[in-house]
Amino acid sequence: MRVRILGCSGGIGAGLRTTSILIDDDLLIDAGTGVGDLTVDQLKRIRHVFLTHAHLDHTAGLPLFIDTAFSTFTDHPITIHALDDTIAALRAHMFNGIMWPDFTALPSRGRPVIDFASVEVGESIAVPGRHVHAIEVNHSVPAVGYCVQGDGKVLAFSGDTAGNETLWPALNAYPNIDALLIEVSFPNRQADLARHAGHYCPQTFADDIRKLRHRPDIWLTAMKPGEEKTILKEVRAALPRMPIRRLARGVEIRL
Numbered sequence: 001m002r003v004r005i006l007g008c009s010g011g012i013g014a015g016l017r018t019t020s021i022l023i024d025d026d027l028l029i030d031a032g033t034g035v036g037d038l039t040v041d042q043l044k045r046i047r048h049v050f051l052t053h054a055h056l057d058h059t060a061g062l063p064l065f066i067d068t069a070f071s072t073f074t075d076h077p078i079t080i081h082a083l084d085d086t087i088a089a090l091r092a093h094m095f096n097g098i099m100w101p102d103f104t105a106l107p108s109r110g111r112p113v114i115d116f117a118s119v120e121v122g123e124s125i126a127v128p129g130r131h132v133h134a135i136e137v138n139h140s141v142p143a144v145g146y147c148v149q150g151d152g153k154v155l156a157f158s159g160d161t162a163g164n165e166t167l168w169p170a171l172n173a174y175p176n177i178d179a180l181l182i183e184v185s186f187p188n189r190q191a192d193l194a195r196h197a198g199h200y201c202p203q204t205f206a207d208d209i210r211k212l213r214h215r216p217d218i219w220l221t222a223m224k225p226g227e228e229k230t231i232l233k234e235v236r237a238a239l240p241r242m243p244i245r246r247l248a249r250g251v252e253i254r255l
Contacts, residue, residue, distance in 0.1 A: 001130070001150050003179070003253040006217075007034020008221040010057065010185050016225055017249050018057035021157065021181070023148060027127060029157060034249060035061035044072040048127050050119075050134075051082040051115035052159030053143035057222075063100040066113060070106075073113035077118075081117045081125060081132070085142040119144065122170075135170040137161035140198035143241035147174065153255035158182040160222060162198045168211035177214040178255050181247060187230045202234035207224075209239065219247040 002024055007017025010116055018032030026047045027033065035043070043065055062080075066073060082090070095102050095114070103114045119125065121136040121144060130150035137145045138161050145158040145167055156177050158167060171177055185199035194201040199222070200208070209218075223231045223246070232246050 001148065001153055001155060001255045002158075003155055003255065005247055005249055005251040005253075006037050007032045007249055008181075008247040009220045009225060009249070010183075010252075011222060012092070013225045018060065019052075019222060020061060023130070023155070023190060027130070027132075029146060029148075030058040030159075031065060032057050032059070033061050035065050037249075040068060044069045048078070049078065049080045050132055050146055051080065052084050052124075052137075052145065052157075052235040053083070053139060053141050054086045054093075055141065055160070059090065059094070063094055063103070066103055067101075070223070075109055076113070076248075077111075077113055077115040079115045079117050081119050083121075083134075083142050083144060085117050086119065087116045089141075092213040098199075100185040105145045107228040133170070136164075138164035138166070138198060140196075143198075147171070147177075149174075150165055151255075153178045155181045155255055156182075156216070157254070160185070160199060162195060163208050168208065172211075172213050174214070177212075177255055179219065180208075180212075180216045181219045181221050184220050184231050184235060185222045185224055187227050190232050202231060202238055204239035205235060215242075216252075218242060218244050219253075220244065221247040226245075 002159035004022040006020040009016040019030045020032045020034035021029040025045045028049045038194040119134045124133045133147040148155045184205045186194035186201045191201045
C-alpha cells in the first residue's frame with residue numbers, strides 16, 4: 001500500500017491542511033482540506049471515501065471534490081462509507097440544497113453521483129485488494145477509526161478520539177500493526193479542553209498506548225496549529241522508548 005498524507009493538521013494556516021489520507025490512488029480516508037492538493041485527474045481516480053465522523057476538518061473538502069469530479073461520478077458513483085449518524089449529518093447539513101447542491105439527487109434521484117454506504121462498528125469492508133475495518137472510538141460525536149489491510153500489511157488510523165477501551169483490543173487482535181496514525185490534538189496544559197472535546201493530550205495518549213501489544217511506527221496527527229512542537233516534546237518525554245514521529249502533509253508511507 002502507498003499511503004499519502006494530504007492533510008493531517010488540527011486546523012488551517014499557511015502550509016497546513018486538515019485530515020485527508022490517500023491510499024494507493026482510489027481510496028480516501030476523510031476529506032478535509034488536504035484533498036484540494038490533488039489534481040483533477042487524481043480526484044477522478046478515487047472510488048471510495050471512508051469518513052471517520054462528520055466534523056468539518058474531516059469533511060470540508062468533500063462537496064468541492066465531488067463537484068470537481070462530477071462528470072466522472074455520473075457514470076461511476078463514488079461510494080461514501082460512513083456511520084449512519086455521519087451520513088445523516090451530511091444529508092442534513094451539507095448536501096441539502098442550501099449549503100451545497102444535493103448530490104444525492106443529482107443528476108437524478110435514480111442515478112446520483114453519491115452512493116452512501118452505511119458502516120457498522122466492527123465491520124470489515126472489502127475494496128479491491130484491501131479490507132477496511134471500522135473500530136469504535138471515543139469522540140464528541142459518533143466516530144470510528146479504521147484499519148486498512150492489504151498485501152499482509154496493516155495501517156491503523158485512530159481518527160479523532162479521547163481515551164477509550166475499544167481501539168486497543170481491536171488493534172491487538174491483528175497479528176501485527178505496521179503503522180499507527182494517531183491523534184494527539186492538545187498539549188497537557190489543555191487536558192481539560194481535550195477531554196471535553198473528545199481528544200487526546202500527551203498524557204492521556206501515553207496512558208492508552210501502553211495497552212497496545214504491537215510496536216508499530218507511530219505517527220502523531222491532528223495537532224492544533226502552533227502547538228505541534230510542544231505536543232511532540234511532551235509525547236516523547238512520556239514515551240522515551242517508543243518511535244514517535246510527527247505526521248506532516250506530503251509524507252508518504254509505503255507498506
